[in-house]
Structure formats: structure tokens, C-alpha cells
Amino acid sequence: MTTPEFPAPVEDPDSAPYWDSLREHAMALPYCAACGRFFFYPRTICPHCHAGDVGWRPASGHGVIYSYTVVRRAPAPAFAADVPYTVALADLDEGCRIVARVRPEDAGLATIGARVEIEYDDVTDALTLPVLRVVAAGQPGQPGQPGQLGQPG
Amino acid sequence: MSAAGRSAAGRRAVIAGVADAPLRKGVLATPATPVGVQAVTAVAALAQAGLTLGDVDGLFTAGTWGVPGSGQFQTVALAEYLGLDPRCADGTNVGGAAFEVLLGHAVTAIETGRCDVVLISYGSTQRSGRATRAWALPAFGGQYDFPFGLPAPIGGYALAAMRYLAESGATSEHLAEVAVAARAWSALNPAATRREPITVADVLDSALICDPLHVLDCCLVTDGAGAVVVTTAERAADLARPPVEILGWAEAQSHWNISQMPDLVTTGAARTGPDALAQAGLTLADIDLLEVYDSFTITVLLTLEGLGVCPRGEAGAFVAAGHTRPGGSLPMNTSGGGLAAAHPGMYGIFLIIEACRQLWNECGERQVPGARTALVHGTGGQLSSSATCVLSTERP
Numbered sequence: 001m002t003t004p005e006f007p008a009p010v011e012d013p014d015s016a017p018y019w020d021s022l023r024e025h026a027m028a029l030p031y032c033a034a035c036g037r038f039f040f041y042p043r044t045i046c047p048h049c050h051a052g053d054v055g056w057r058p059a060s061g062h063g064v065i066y067s068y069t070v071v072r073r074a075p076a077p078a079f080a081a082d083v084p085y086t087v088a089l090a091d092l093d094e095g096c097r098i099v100a101r102v103r104p105e106d107a108g109l110a111t112i113g114a115r116v117e118i119e120y121d122d123v124t125d126a127l128t129l130p131v132l133r134v135v136a137a138g139q140p141g142q143p144g145q146p147g148q149l150g151q152p153g
Numbered sequence: 154m155s156a157a158g159r160s161a162a163g164r165r166a167v168i169a170g171v172a173d174a175p176l177r178k179g180v181l182a183t184p185a186t187p188v189g190v191q192a193v194t195a196v197a198a199l200a201q202a203g204l205t206l207g208d209v210d211g212l213f214t215a216g217t218w219g220v221p222g223s224g225q226f227q228t229v230a231l232a233e234y235l236g237l238d239p240r241c242a243d244g245t246n247v248g249g250a251a252f253e254v255l256l257g258h259a260v261t262a263i264e265t266g267r268c269d270v271v272l273i274s275y276g277s278t279q280r281s282g283r284a285t286r287a288w289a290l291p292a293f294g295g296q297y298d299f300p301f302g303l304p305a306p307i308g309g310y311a312l313a314a315m316r317y318l319a320e321s322g323a324t325s326e327h328l329a330e331v332a333v334a335a336r337a338w339s340a341l342n343p344a345a346t347r348r349e350p351i352t353v354a355d356v357l358d359s360a361l362i363c364d365p366l367h368v369l370d371c372c373l374v375t376d377g378a379g380a381v382v383v384t385t386a387e388r389a390a391d392l393a394r395p396p397v398e399i400l401g402w403a404e405a406q407s408h409w410n411i412s413q414m415p416d417l418v419t420t421g422a423a424r425t426g427p428d429a430l431a432q433a434g435l436t437l438a439d440i441d442l443l444e445v446y447d448s449f450t451i452t453v454l455l456t457l458e459g460l461g462v463c464p465r466g467e468a469g470a471f472v473a474a475g476h477t478r479p480g481g482s483l484p485m486n487t488s489g490g491g492l493a494a495a496h497p498g499m500y501g502i503f504l505i506i507e508a509c510r511q512l513w514n515e516c517g518e519r520q521v522p523g524a525r526t527a528l529v530h531g532t533g534g535q536l537s538s539s540a541t542c543v544l545s546t547e548r549p
Contacts, residue, residue, distance in 0.1 A: 009296035041297045041412075067319075067417055069311035070364040075304035087303045089312055089412060099298045099412045112319045129300060 006078040008127050014042040017056055022128040025120045027059040029094055040096035061118040063092040065138065068102065068110045086110045090132055098130065106134040113138025166263035166271075167396035168256075168544070169389040170202030170382040171506040176495055179346045179375035180281040187218035188234045190378040191276035195235065198380035203392055204270055211241040211268035211383075213259055215251035216275055217498050231274060241268040247406055248533020249446055252381070252501035253540035257402035259383040269385060273505075276378035277497035294410040304363060307371065307449065309411030309535030311363035314451035316417040318365060320466070323454070325365050327469020329356035331450035332369050332492050337478045339489025341519035346373055347493045370450040372490075377497030379506050394513045395546045400526075401432030406538040414536060421539025422459025422530055429528075429541035434549055437462060441524040442511055443477070443485040444504040446532040447492050453485075456530055460541070484521045487511055501531035505542070512546045 011019050018041075021028035030042045034051030045052050068088035074080040086102040088110060102110045103119065115136035121129045174194050175182040181190055191214075199205055212232050219225035228242040243258050245251060252273060259271040291299040299305065317323065333353055339345035356369040389396040405421030408414045430436060437460070445456045457468035462483065471477070477485035488494040488507040495503065508527035510516050526545040532538070 007291040007299050009300050010290070010292035011296070012293070015296060041294060041410075067312040067316035069303075069308060069315055069366075070361070071302055071304060071308065072360070072364070073304070073362050075299075075302060075308070079302040082302060085302060087301050087308065087312075089417075097412050099301050099303055101301050112316065127300075 005076060006123070007076055014044065018042050019127070021056070022120060022130060025128070027061060027118055027130060028056040029059045029092070029096060031055055031057040038094035038096050040092075040098055059118065060093050063090040063116050063118070065089070065110060065112055065114045065116060065132070066091045066097060067112055070107070088116075088132055090116055100130045100132050102132045102134065106132070109134040109137060111138040164264045164266065165386040165398075166260040166383050167386045167389050167398055168381060168505070168509055169384050169392055169394075169396055170198040170200070170204070171509045172197035172201065172380050173503060173506050174276070174376075174378035175344065176346060176375060176377060179373060179495065181278065181376045181378070184281065185278070187216060187276040187278050188231055190278070191231060191274045191380070192235055194276070194378045195272055195274055195380045198382045199272070201394070202382040202384060202389065204382060204384070206235055206237065208270045209235075209237055209272045210239055211259065211262055211271035212237055212239040212274070213243040213255040213271055214274045215244060215246040215255065215499060216277060217279070218277070239268070241271070247404075247538035247540075249448065249499045249501045250404075250531030250533035250538045250540045251499060252505060253402065253529060253531035253542050254404045254538070256381065256383065256399060256505060256542050257404060257540065260399050260402065263383060263385060269388065271383040273381040273383065273502065275380075275497075275499060275502045277499065278376050279498045280374055280376045294413070298410050298412055303411075306535045307363050307366060309414075310449040310451050311366045312411055313414075313417040313455065313536055314365050314449070317451060317455065320418055323466055323469040325357060326353050327473060328365065328370055328450040328454065329353040330469060330473040331447065331453045332356050334472055334478050335447065335486055335490050335492035338487050338519055339493035341479060341517075342488050342494060345489040345494040346375055347489070366449060366451070372448050372492050372496035372500070373494075375495040375497055377495045377503070379502035381502060381505050381509075397509050397512055398545050398548060399542060400435065400545050400549055401429040401543040402541065403428035403432070404538070404540040409534060409537050411535045417536070418455060418465070420455050420459045420532065420536050422456045422532070422541065425539045425541040426460035426528075426530065429543050433543040433545075435526065435543060437528075439526055440483070440528045440543075442487060442508070442521045442527050443483060443530070444487070444508045444527060445485060445530040446500060446504065447486055447490040448496070448500070448532065450492070452532050452536070455536070456532060459539075460528070460530065479519065487516065487519050487521060499533070501533070501540075504529045504531060505544070508544050512544060
């Protein structure tokens with residue numbers, strides 16, 4: 001799905017360790033030693049307690065779909081060949097929420113509450129994106145606890 | 154704190170004039186730049202207030218045009234174009250809700266004596282100029298969302314809609330009812346862009362863009378310009394129209410990127426609605442009409458529930474029952490709104506303009522009989538920002 005117009009992440013001092021971890025196929029997440037909570041996305045201070053004692057810890061790679069959509073009209077030429085594709089919000093077991101695509105072969109399995117595992121899509125030599133593999137279907141009518149994260153991050 | 158008690162100096166801010174630019178098939182009837190159309194629209198709103206550009210000493214604006222890039226230096230660029238040297242400027246840009254925020258800020262600026270006449274101004278040529286959507290950049294927080302091909306802003310609203318349907322048991326038909334009701338109003342508004350009636354089936358048969366949102370769940374893409382003049386009650390005392398009092402207002406913001414929204418079915422309306430009503434000393438039972446931001450059909454259902462008009466999950470049935478349509482118990486989006494009248498990218502100023510026209514009994518076929526008090530609610534970004542204003546021609 002790579003073209004010259006692909007909107008690759010503009011890496012910065014906050015995000016470089018995250019994208020590095022994905023290139024190594026070993027997702028790491030920001031972690032606050034002061035309050036003992038993970039958070040996402042990476043910041044120089046913890047969005048929960050505002051302490052500056054932030055670092056990185058390996059992610060379990062497990063989570064649950066909080067919501068999803070099927071994109072049928074590409075927002076940029078780089079994505080035109082991919083439509084339709086499924087983009088989800090996944091609540092990772094560490095308590096933070098990420099955006100990621102669901103694997104094309106699992107698109108029909110994407111439901112709210114479905115259990116997912118992180119896999120890695122090497123888009124280019126320089127860019128790896130997380131992608132969600134559905135490992136267990138959600139329960140119909142059981143979308144999980146509304147707002148269970150309750151906090152940004 | 155009551156509105157009457159807000160100003161220690163005894164100054165009370167009111168809306169004294171409004172105007173918008175005529176459109177033809179969704180584009181400016183007279184071709185203009187985003188600043189050029191604001192100049193002529195401002196002059197019209199000021200004339201309604203018995204004022205001229207020379208009286209303006211507060212300039213408040215937000216938009217997606219700018220120099221050198223999108224959204225840059227709007228207050229100074231617009232002041233230069235208008236030949237103004239304002240004592241007070243405010244360019245707070247929280248997306249489409251910016252104008253409800255700016256109205257609240259204008260009240261503060263006038264009642265604390267920082268200025269006497271605030272022009273709130275907006276202009277967009279996004280239809281005729283086909284501006285690019287530069288705000289979906291994969292930098293800062295956007296780098297974690299946009300490389301996955303999530304369209305902005307519809308992707309965020311689609312994620313919220315999917316979650317809402319799952320949590321509430323509401324259906325796509327409920328979303329569609331919002332678009333159908335919008336056309337029931339626009340059919341009565343000669344200035345609206347899309348006036349032909351539609352059915353729930355029409356909405357569901359229109360192309361899916363981002364599940365569960367169809368083309369007809371989305372607002373229009375038009376040009377547009379609007380102006381609102383805020384001044385002291387003293388200066389507005391002798392005008393033909395009764396001044397519109399700003400009885401209460403509140404603003405909130407919770408996130409920029411959709412991944413950072415704590416709960417996708419609870420918007421800032423849950424905070425700003427009750428806060429603005431409390432400041433006004435009113436309850437929802439006192440509200441004659443609603444003007445709420447309708448970027449997408451889901452925006453309206455989440456707003457109705459956030460404001461407390463309906464319990465969680467029941468807004469779709471409320472709209473389907475006809476309560477918000479012409480003749481209903483709580484008329485809503487009486488111009489046809491962003492879904493059917495016009496949506497130039499940041500719609501919030503038009504909510505205020507339509508509310509004032511309703512309160513001034515100027516709305517012809519779509520007039521809500523006896524309207525005295527309106528609740529206006531803006532939503533910006535990807536459900537990112539919220540602001541509520543309670544407007545009335547009656548003094549508290």
C-alpha cells in the first residue's frame with residue numbers, strides 16, 4: 001500500500017522510540033513510573049498524573065476492539081487501492097487505546113468487543129505499522145464497559 | 154451566577170445584528186475570497202445593529218483560510234483587510250464550535266470594558282475554491298491516526314457512531330431520521346442548498362462512506378460567510394429588533410485525535426449544556442428551539458443525549474417521532490442545518506444567526522411561533538470541542 005504520497009508518520013523526539021519498537025516487531029508503550037500507568041500516545045509528561053518520570057515498557061500485544069469503521073472512500077491516493085478496509089480503535093490490555101487497521105483477512109470478524117493481537121505490517125524499510133489480528137469474536141450486544149478507560153491516554 | 158449579575162460595571166452584552174452571505178447551489182452568489190465575503194457580510198450585520206465598521210473595536214474570528222498556511226494569523230489578516238485596528242482580538246479556533254466559544258468570549262470582553270463592539274466573523278470558499286484538508290497531517294498526535302487511512306473528520310464520527318449503535322441498540326434508521334428531519338426544515342427555507350424531501354430509505358440507499366455513515370448522513374460541502382455583532386445593551390437599546398440576550402454559555406474540549414476521546418458516546422455537551430442552562434437560570438423546559446451542530450447525523454444524536462434532551466440511546470426515537478420537525482415539541486435546526494442548508498467547513502456561526510432570526514420572528518414559513526429562547530450548541534473537530542449558548546429576547 002505504499003506510494004510516494006503515503007502519509008508516513010512525521011517522527012519526533014516523543015514518537016521515535018515507538019516507531020523504532022514497531023520496526024523491531026516488539027511494540028513498546030510509554031509508561032509512567034510515578035503513577036504506574038501506561039499511556040498513549042507518547043508525551044514528555046504523563047497525561048494521567050503529569051509527572052515527568054516517563055519511560056518505555058514492552059506491550060503485551062493483546063487488546064479488544066472498542067470501535068471500528070469500514071473505510072469505503074479513500075482519504076488520500078495512497079489508500080485508494082486498499083478500499084474497503086477496516087480501521088479500529090483497540091483498547092490494549094495495558095489500558096491505552098490505539099488506532100490500527102484490522103488484517104484484511106479478518107475484516108469480517110471485526111466486531112466491538114472482539115479480542116485482537118498486534119501483528120506488524122512492514123509498509124516500507126523505514127515504516128512498520130501495527131495491524132490487528134482477530135483472535136476471538138465479541139459477544140453480540142455486549143460491547144464492553146462504556147468509557148472503561150475513563151481517561152485520555 | 155445569573156446573567157444579570159455577571160457584570161460588576163453594569164454593562165450587559167447583547168447580539169444586535171447578524172448576516173450571512175447568499176449562496177447559489179452551495180457556492181457564493183457573488184464570487185469572493187474568504188476575506189472579501191466577510192467584509193460585505195460584516196457591513197450588513199453592522200447595519201442591522203445601527204453600526205459601521207468604524208465602530209468595531211473587537212474582532213473575533215476563526216476559519217480554515219489564512220496566511221501563510223491554513224489557519225494562520227486570521228485576526229490580524231482580517232483586521233488589515235477590513236481597515237480595522239481593534240483594541241481586542243480573539244482567534245480561538247476549536248473547530249466548528251469556535252463561534253459559540255467566541256460569542257461567550259465577546260460577552261466577557263464587552264462586560265469587562267475591553268471593547269464596545271465585537272464583530273464575530275467567518276468566511277469560507279471551500280466549495281468554489283476546493284480547499285485541501287490540510288489538518289489531517291501525520292504529525293504530532295496525528296501521526297498515530299492518519300497513517301492507517303482513517304479519514305478526517307468522518308472517520309472519527311464513524312467510530313463514534315459504530316460504538317453508539319452497539320451500546321444503545323439504536324439503528325442506522327435512527328441516524329437517517331436526523332437527515333430526513335433536516336430536509337423537512339430546508340423545504341421551508343428558500344436559502345437552503347438542498348430542499349427536496351428525502352426518506353429513511355434514501356439515506357440507507359446512499360453510498361456508505363465510513364460504516365455506518367452514508368453520504369446522506371454527512372453535512373453538505375458549501376461556501377459560506379456569516380457575521381454576528383455583539384455590543385452593549387445600552388447601544389442596542391433603540392434598534393428595530395429587540396436585542397438578543399446571551400443568558401448563559403459554556404465551553405469544553407476533551408481531545409483532538411479520536412483515539413484520545415475517553416468515551417466515544419459522551420461529548421462535551423454533557424458539561425456545557427447543563428452549565429449554560431444553570432448560568433441562565435433556566436431548564437430545558439424553557440427552551441423553545443434548538444440549533445445544534447450537525448456535521449453528521451451521529452453528532453445530533455450524541456448532542457441531544459449530552460444536553461439531556463433524551464436519555465442515553467433514545468435520541469433516535471425522539472427524532473423519529475417528529476419532535477424536532479416543523480410543528481414538533483422541540484423544533485431543531487430550523488434552517489435545515491449543515492445537513493441541508495449549508496456547511497462551509499465551520500458551521501457554528503450559522504447556528505447563532507438562525508437562532509437570532511427565529512427570536513426576531515423573521516423566518517417566514519419555517520418560523521417557530523412565539524419563539525423567545527433558543528439553545529445553540531456547537532461541536533468541533535472530531536467531537537473534540539463543545540460550546541453551548543442560551544439566547545433569548547427576554548431579560549432574565
